[in-house]
Amino acid sequence: QEQLVESGGGLVQAGDSLRLSCAASARTFSTLPIGWFRQAPGKEREFVASISWSGINIFYGDSVKGRFTISRDNSKIMVYLQMSSLKPEDTAVYYCAADPEGDWKRSQSWSFWGQGTQVTVSS
Secondary structure, X not given: OOOEXXXXXEEEEOOOOEEEEEEEOOHHHXXXXXXXXXXXXXXXOEEEEEEOOOOOXXXXXXXXXXXXXXXXXOOOOEEEEEEOOOXXXXXXXXXXXXXXXXXXXXXXXXXXXXXXXXXXXXX
């Protein structure tokens, strides 16, 4: 069964860095765009970053530009989200997703989702 599994979340202080990983179970994911979204309590799921299968096309949400970096290693079927200069407002459950159709910044456009990993940033 094809699936995505996030890891690397945790509790950090403001200004710290954290790297999230998204592991895919199937080789087909290495040919698909992968995205990261996040959802804070009481808020809608928010686009964080996305990367094309080649790694050439990369997009970031406005709130994380300059602080987060998305990358992928297709040989390992892994996608990473390096988060730096973390802020309390970055606190959320972070999800990776695959295989979008349409607007990549809309969560509804993505077909496969992981279960999420919690990131908590204390002030």
